[in-house]
Amino acid sequence: MATSSSDQEIFDRWERSIQFRLLADSIEPTLSVPEQVAARVGDRIIAGQLAPGARIGEQELADEFAISRGPVREAIRILEREGLVVVMPRRGAVVTSLSARELQELFEIRAGLFEIAVRKVVVTRPPELLAVLRAGVARLEVLADTPNGGDAYAETTYRLIQISAHFAGNERLRRMIAALSLQSLRYSKLGLASIERRQRSARLWRDALEAMERSDAERMVMLARQRTEESADEAARLLEQRRG
DSSP, X not given: OOOOHHHHHHHHHHHHHOOOSTTTTOSSSSOOHHXXXXXXXXXXXXXXXXXXXXXEOHHHHHHHHTOOHHHHHHHHHHHHHTTSEEEEXXXXXXXXXXXXXXXXXXXXXXXXXXXXXXXXXXHHOOHHHHHHHHHHHHHHHHHHTOTTOHHHHHHHHHHHHXXXXXXXXXXXXXHHHHHHHHHHHHHHHHHTOSHHHHHHHHHHHHHHHHHHHTTOHHHXXXXXXXXXXXXXXXXXXXXXXXXX
């Protein structure tokens, strides 16, 4: 389905405002040194540059950022709090492995919070959000058929969820959804890796957009939960396959 130039311009503007970074929504105007280090290392973990099980060396980070090990230790504590690293006896900090249990917990909580946001925006149907969703869903449909479009597809769904949460008008809710979505992004990329899964997801996004245009809150909520559950099920299946 063709996207109007005005819809695309609105989507492009919102797209630039969404960052895939820890602490991007920090209330403080500037990040502390430990927060900056945590954000940089978090970028690498979320992008897959640091694989599960990779060691996070304190001295290596201290040398890289030309700081003492004290701020590095604080940065590692931030990453541990966000669920991206775990500190292990005699090994130090390592990137957390993807697990079916964490997957279930993250997706379950995020789905419940996003349902609240969906119920709020479907009542007001902000024209700007509808424009974003029209352009965003059109992009998803292109990426769904692109052989190597999995990561870009997952990142686009991440943006659409964040933008929708913004229009719900509840800042605390938006921040909670943003944090959970960032933590679950690695799982989303796994669950949307195949063309078949992306095509199915894109159809559900298109159906949800049409439900919102009709102000059909119940159907939109149902479709949002269905998307989450199907993505989580596929990610869990692949994790089990890897373990086996």
